[in-house]
Amino acid sequence: xxxxxxxxxxxxxxxxxxxxxxxxxxxxxxxxxxxxxxxxxxxxxxxxxxxxxxxxxxxxxxxxxxxxxxxxxxxxxxxxxxxxxxxxxxxxxxxxxxxxxxxxxxxxxxxxxxxxxxxxxxxxxxxxxxxxxxxxxxxxxxxxxxxxxxxxxxxxxxxxxxxxxxxxxxxxxxxxxxxxxxxxxxxxxxxxxxxxxxxxxxxxxxxxxxxxxxxxxxxxxxxxxxxxxxxxxxxxxxxxxxxxxxxxxxxxxxxxxxxxxxxxxxxxxxxxxxxxxxxxxxxxxxxxxxxxxxxxxxxxxxxxxxxxxxxxxxxxxxxxxxxxxxxxxxxxxxxxxxxxxxxxxxxxxxxxxxxxxxxxxxxxxxxxxxxxxxxxxxxxxxxxxxxxxxxxxxxxxxxxxxxxxxxxxxxxxxxxxxxxxxxxxxxxxxxxxxxxxxxxxxxxxxxxxxxxxxxxxxxxxxxxxxxxxxxxxxxxxxxxxxxxxxxxxxxxxxxxxxxxxxxxxxxxxxxxxxxxxxxxxxxxxxxxxxxxxxxxxxxxxxxxxxxxxxxxxxxxxxxxxxxxxxxxxxxxxxxxxxxxxxxxxxxxxxxxxxxxxxxxxxx
Numbered sequence: 001x002x003x004x005x006x007x008x009x010x011x012x013x014x015x016x017x018x019x020x021x022x023x024x025x026x027x028x029x030x031x032x033x034x035x036x037x038x039x040x041x042x043x044x045x046x047x048x049x050x051x052x053x054x055x056x057x058x059x060x061x062x063x064x065x066x067x068x069x070x071x072x073x074x075x076x077x078x079x080x081x082x083x084x085x086x087x088x089x090x091x092x093x094x095x096x097x098x099x100x101x102x103x104x105x106x107x108x109x110x111x112x113x114x115x116x117x118x119x120x121x122x123x124x125x126x127x128x129x130x131x132x133x134x135x136x137x138x139x140x141x142x143x144x145x146x147x148x149x150x151x152x153x154x155x156x157x158x159x160x161x162x163x164x165x166x167x168x169x170x171x172x173x174x175x176x177x178x179x180x181x182x183x184x185x186x187x188x189x190x191x192x193x194x195x196x197x198x199x200x201x202x203x204x205x206x207x208x209x210x211x212x213x214x215x216x217x218x219x220x221x222x223x224x225x226x227x228x229x230x231x232x233x234x235x236x237x238x239x240x241x242x243x244x245x246x247x248x249x250x251x252x253x254x255x256x257x258x259x260x261x262x263x264x265x266x267x268x269x270x271x272x273x274x275x276x277x278x279x280x281x282x283x284x285x286x287x288x289x290x291x292x293x294x295x296x297x298x299x300x301x302x303x304x305x306x307x308x309x310x311x312x313x314x315x316x317x318x319x320x321x322x323x324x325x326x327x328x329x330x331x332x333x334x335x336x337x338x339x340x341x342x343x344x345x346x347x348x349x350x351x352x353x354x355x356x357x358x359x360x361x362x363x364x365x366x367x368x369x370x371x372x373x374x375x376x377x378x379x380x381x382x383x384x385x386x387x388x389x390x391x392x393x394x395x396x397x398x399x400x401x402x403x404x405x406x407x408x409x410x411x412x413x414x415x416x417x418x419x420x421x422x423x424x425x426x427x428x429x430x431x432x433x434x435x436x437x438x439x440x441x442x443x444x445x446x447x448x449x450x451x452x453x454x455x456x457x458x459x460x461x462x463x464x465x466x467x468x469x470x471x472x473x474x475x476x477x478x479x480x481x482x483x484x485x486x487x488x489x490x491x492x493x494x495x496x497x498x499x500x501x502x503x504x505x506x507x508x509x510x511x512x513x514x515x516x517x518x519x520x521x522x523x524x525x526x527x528x529x530x531x532x533x534x535x536x537x538x539x540x541x542x543x544x545x546x547x548x549x550x551x552x553x554x555x556x557x558x559x560x561x562x563x564x565x566x567x568x569x570x571x572x573x574x575x576x577x578x579x580x581x582x583x584x585x586x587x588x589x590x591x592x593x594x595x596x597x598x599x600x601x602x603x
Contacts, residue, residue, distance in 0.1 A: 021053040021119075021127075021134075021157050028078070028111050029055065033063060035071045044071055049078045050085055050111040051134055053119065059087040059101055078111035106131065121145070124241020129154060147238040147253055147302075152177065166255040168304075169236035170571030178202065191571035192216030193258025216258075220567035229313040230566035233305060237558050237570040238262070240302040240543060243513075248288070249578055251299045255571070262299060263576040273551070273578060275330045278379065279482035283334050286353045291582045298545035299577055300513060303529070303558055303570075305540040312536040314563035317528065320516060320544065321557050323572075324523040326471040328551040329356025331395065332580050335462075335484040338587065341594035343455060343490030344417040346404040349587050352395045353580035355550050361392030361466030365406065370459040370485050371451040380481055384461065385410060385445040392466060398585025403460065403486060411444020412488075421595070423492045430454060433491050441489070455490040459483050490596055513543035518577070520552030529558070551579050 028049040036043050048063045065072025066082035074080040085108070088099040106117020113119070113131035120126045124147070129140025136142075136154040143149045152163015158180035159165075165173045175186015181203035188208075189195040194216055199207035218230045238253040239262060252265035264270055269285060271277035289297075307313055332354035338345040352358060368384040388406045393399055408414050424433035434452065443450050443458075450456050461483045468476050516527050529542055548554070554575040560568045 021136075026051055026055050028052075029061060030077070031061060035065065035073075042070075046071055046073055047077045048073055049076070050108070052087065053104075053113075053134070054087070054102065057087070057101065058090075060090045062086045062088065074110065076110075079108045080110070082107045109133075122242075122245070124245060127157075145241060147241060149254065155179075167236075168238040168253065168255070168260075169234060170255045170258060170260050172255050173198075175200075189258055190216070191255075191258060191260075195258075217569045217571065218566065219569065220561065220565045228566065229562035229564050230560070230568035232307050232309060232311070232313055233560065233562075233568045234308060235558065235560055235568050235570050236304045237301055237544075237573055240300040240513075243300040243543075247300060248297050249285075249299075259572040259574055260570070261574045261576075262301070264578050269578055272332055272580075273328065273330065273576060275332075275478035276480060279333050279335050279480060282332065282353075286332060286334055286351075286580050294579050294582070295547070295549065297579060298513070298515065298547050299575060301544045301546060303540075303542040303544060305537070305560060305568075307538045310538060312538045315531060315535045315537050315540070316561045316563050318531050318540075318542070319559050319561070320527040320529055321559050321569075322518060322523045322525055322527070322554055323557070324553075324555040325519055325521065325548075326553050327355050327520045328553060328576070329468065329471055330354055330476075330478070330551075331356055331358045331466070331468055332551075333358070333395070333480065333482070335482045337485045337487070338589055339487060340598045341596055342591045343422065343487060343596065344414075345487045345589075345591075346407055346414065347400055347402045347589040348460075348484045348486070349398055349400050349585070349589070350392075350395055351398045351583050351585060353583060355581055356468050356470075358392065358395035358466045359468055360394065361464055363390045363392055363462040363464040364388070365390045365403070365460050365462040367410065367446050367449045367458045367486075368461050368483075369449045369451050370457050372449075380461070380463075382461075383448075385449060390462065392464060397581070397583035398587075400587050400589040402589070407446070407486070410446055411442065412446055413442040413444075416441060417489055420489075421492065422489050425494070427454075427493045430491065430493070437489060437491060443488070450488060454493065456488045457485045458488060459485050492596070513545035515545045515547070518546055518548040518552070518554050518556075518575075520548040520550040520554075520577075523555065526559075535563075546575065546577065548577050548579060550581070552577055 028051045030047055030049040033046055033048045034043060035046055050061060050063060052061065063072065063079045064084045069081040069083060072079060072081055072083050079085065085104045087101050089101060100122055102119060102121045104113060104117055104119045106113065107115030112134035114133065115131060117131050118126065118128035123145035125145045126143045127136055127140065129136050130138045136157045138154060140154045141151050147168035149166045150159050150163055152159060153161025159177040160179060161177060163177055170191030172189040173182065173186055175182065176184035182200035183202055185197065185199050187195060188198050194213065196211065197209040198205060215231060220230065238260060239251050244250045249269060250265045251262055253260055253262045264273065268281045272282045272285060331352050334351050336349045336351060338347050364387050366384040366387050368382045372382065388409060390403065390406060404414055422437045424430055438450060438456060446458050450458050463481055465477065465479045468478065470476055514529060554577065556573050556575060558570045
């Protein structure tokens with residue numbers, strides 16, 4: 001392929017990064033709603049009007065105002081203030097997720113998107129940012145169903161100003177835009193890493209500084225030897241957005257520095273991988289499945305191949321090539337309280353779901369009100385007791401942590417809590433019995449930070465620093481926060497006060513994908529991707545469901561080999577695959593006697 005043709009292809013590769021939105025002056029939709037105010041317990045019937053972004057789809061909608069924004073309609077019946085608008089296919093039940101076509105979460109005014117908000121589609125497309133009169137304006141983010149992403153300035157829903165477009169094939173353009181077209185100076189980074197300056201005039205390339213070098217992702221025979229099939233093919237590997245929307249762990253892809261990075265999309269999962277944030281954020285992710293269920297988790301990727309000129313090229317083979325891999329040894333921790341059996345349980349467990357141990361650590365701890373909450377006070381800055389130091393031992397898969405001595409240092413009468421039982425003649429007198437118990441025990445510094453219902457507890461808040469070693473033998477340090485409730489006493493009544501329930505989960509299935517197990521400990525191997533039918537192709541779409549038995553980083557590419565001896569590769573793909581270990585740890589912090597419900601008594 002000539003240099004001029006390559007530049008033209010890269011320049012024209014910009015795609016509108018989400019479905020076109022209708023003019024916000026479009027006539028509004030209206031639908032009778034029953035609106036319920038949870039706080040006041042009131043129900044009203046209102047005709048609600050919204051201006052739909054896609055009236056051509058003839059969908060029905062549902063308006064759910066946010067808590068505190070009730071009834072969420074203005075005098076003319078238009079949706080107003082923060083809330084969620086969901087557009088659905090008519091005829092499907094409200095609880096059926098397949099019926100949702102697109103959804104807006106954010107603020108509205110006069111039935112139009114106004115203020116910060118996010119518009120998402122069932123095919124994975126998304127727009128978010130600041131909306132004015134139904135249009136995306138200013139800094140924003142847009143992703144189309146193919147996985148192409150634009151971040152930067154917007155005007156009237158179109159890229160305008162300075163921004164960055166990242167194609168799913170690894171191409172990156174950073175520079176100016178006007179009315180959705182590339183305009184002015186910018187820079188292109190090709191798949192493979194070649195980067196150079198360009199200038200556009202309303203979408204037309206007028207100047208380029210690309211050096212006269214071959215495509216970094218074409219190998220095998222040189223074009224002069226007749227090997228030009230690979231040069232006529234575009235190959236991209238990225239997240240399959242439709243499938244990942246229903247997966248247990250959702251993955252995202254992003255192009256940068258000539259490569260494609262695939263990683264867990266949820267910010268909590270990213271914090272789990274990086275060892276930052278609050279341990280309480282990770283409990284659901286880490287406990288939501290057994291080892292066998294985690295073995296069913298996949299990164300669903302879509303491989304797309306097509307010829308640039310619309311002709312056909314003869315494909316010889318298609319292979320997934322895994323060049324490197326390394327297990328991710330960042331500890332993944334949760335803190336579990338010890339509940340039940342006795343009223344005073346001054347201990348808790350730290351469980352490690354990661355594949356590497358905590359080698360040593362220490363925590364600075366204090367105590368706060370377990371029932372106190374102020375949305376205006378950031379977590380970690382609440383009122384609390386003074387700080388105490390708590391050593392953290394080595395944690396392979398789990399360890400019990402004892403805080404009796406810390407409580408004693410804070411002035412708590414731990415001897416009395418260990419030996420005395422607290423009773424109440426009736427559940428109707430719990431308030432009085434709780435107040436009496438709180439006044440009768442010396443809680444020292446914890447006094448203002450003891451609370452409860454059928455018992456008293458305090459919340460220990462900790463800032464933990466620890467060391468660990470990565471897969472390459474390099475020492476690392478992490479700092480994380482956690483909180484855990486410490487039961488201080490139980491108020492016993494003649495009858496139990498509550499019952500608790502349980503829940504389950506499900507895992508999606510994708511039989512149309514080729515499932516490939518990756519080795520988390522080593523690379524240097526390839527896996528053939530079967531191609532059925534006519535090998536003379538002009539377009540090919542294949543699905544890969546990748547997984548490994550450990551959390552691991554994998555450096556891989558897909559290689560397409562052609563009959564003329566040429567080879568086309570995808571950009572290098574860095575897959576950060578999340579698969580926690582289920583710890584084989586049983587707490588040994590068991591009381592000598594058990595006179596209460598071993599499970600903790602109430603919800």
